[in-house]
Amino acid sequence: MIFASAARREFAQAAAGISVALLAILTSTQLIRLLNDAVGGRLAPEAVVTMLGFTALNFMPILLGLTLFMSVLVTMSRSYRDSEMVVWFISGKSLLGWVSPVLRFAWPLVLAIALLSTFLTPWANRASAEYTERLGTHNDASQLAPGAFKESETGGRVFFVENYSENSQQVRNIFVTNTLNGKTGVIFASHGHQEDNEDGRFMVLENGRRYEVEPGSAEFKVMNFASYAVFLQDSLAKPVEAIPNRLSIWELLQINTGPAKAEVLWRLSQPVSAVILALLAIPLSFINPRSGRSMNMVLAILIYAIYNNLITVCQAWVTQGRLSFLEGMLAPHLLMLIPLCGMTYLRMTASKPAFWHRR
Numbered sequence: 001m002i003f004a005s006a007a008r009r010e011f012a013q014a015a016a017g018i019s020v021a022l023l024a025i026l027t028s029t030q031l032i033r034l035l036n037d038a039v040g041g042r043l044a045p046e047a048v049v050t051m052l053g054f055t056a057l058n059f060m061p062i063l064l065g066l067t068l069f070m071s072v073l074v075t076m077s078r079s080y081r082d083s084e085m086v087v088w089f090i091s092g093k094s095l096l097g098w099v100s101p102v103l104r105f106a107w108p109l110v111l112a113i114a115l116l117s118t119f120l121t122p123w124a125n126r127a128s129a130e131y132t133e134r135l136g137t138h139n140d141a142s143q144l145a146p147g148a149f150k151e152s153e154t155g156g157r158v159f160f161v162e163n164y165s166e167n168s169q170q171v172r173n174i175f176v177t178n179t180l181n182g183k184t185g186v187i188f189a190s191h192g193h194q195e196d197n198e199d200g201r202f203m204v205l206e207n208g209r210r211y212e213v214e215p216g217s218a219e220f221k222v223m224n225f226a227s228y229a230v231f232l233q234d235s236l237a238k239p240v241e242a243i244p245n246r247l248s249i250w251e252l253l254q255i256n257t258g259p260a261k262a263e264v265l266w267r268l269s270q271p272v273s274a275v276i277l278a279l280l281a282i283p284l285s286f287i288n289p290r291s292g293r294s295m296n297m298v299l300a301i302l303i304y305a306i307y308n309n310l311i312t313v314c315q316a317w318v319t320q321g322r323l324s325f326l327e328g329m330l331a332p333h334l335l336m337l338i339p340l341c342g343m344t345y346l347r348m349t350a351s352k353p354a355f356w357h358r359r
């Protein structure tokens with residue numbers, strides 16, 4: 001049917017533009033946050049792009065659901081604005097005639113949302129946690145940037161290197177300060193390198209001098225050395241915590257706890273809510289030129305926020321045991337079916353030609 005193919009083509013064009021805009025907003029805000037963490041030393045600079053990819057996968061189900069909702073809403077609002085819907089109704093067509101092309105357009109996106117929320121998002125959460133844990137096992141010296149002071153994670157030492165050698169195996173002009181047994185030690189060395197042995201990893205400093213002083217005392221010690229090893233306190237990578245949003249759907253189904261049930265509820269609610277929002281966009285797209293063109297958009301944003309909050313509240317109540325899984329799963333979607341059916345009925349009644357009411 002020409003109408004159905006043209007409608008799906010316009011839905012796809014709107015979805016492409018909306019998804020690009022939403023993805024740009026998402027990535028820019030997350031990139032600013034990650035860069036701020038990198039500048040503050042809470043994240044390694046080389047990890048920014050990787051963490052941005054994991055974050056994008058985590059938010060992708062919500063982004064695709066919002067894209068589906070907005071693309072149907074924008075396309076049908078244009079039809080009302082250009083009086084195409086008037087011709088549609090005068091021809092004897094019903095508003096329900098839009099349901100089929102909307103669902104045909106929606107099902108690939110709904111399938112993608114289901115796959116993302118069920119499999120890829122928990123994988124991204126787990127991979128992100130494992131990657132962060134591996135970064136945390138890096139020793140103090142491995143995260144040094146030339147010309148910048150770096151405090152150890154324990155806060156007991158401060159490192160500074162002027163530069164690295166061409167092969168990055170040697171560091172030059174090293175400064176290390178630490179506090180041990182109430183005494184402050186300051187070490188200078190012309191160069192150094194890292195060594196691994198059965199006791200751990202060490203920074204071996206060569207041709208340097210160590211100053212040791214007790215705060216409040218005028219006495220201090222000076223020691224020249226040809227070689228001095230500084231333990232870097234490497235930690236072993238620990239297994240990531242098995243919290244619900246990092247577990248596969250099969251693992252969650254075997255756990256009979258509130259948080260596990262709530263996580264399953266959240267994952268299954270994403271594709272279901274996408275279908276309901278796509279259908280809800282059909283009656284919401286009505287525009288009355290006399291009341292302005294932005295009222296339906298404001299109402300749509302309000303309904304979208306309420307729907308997502310309902311799912312979040314039900315998820316929290318399932319976690320707390322105040323609702324069963326079935327009640328929490330059905331409640332928000334059944335509640336949203338009420339305005340869907342009511343608004344669809346009102347729009348169909350209002351769109352009937354005058355001669356229809358006289359019969």
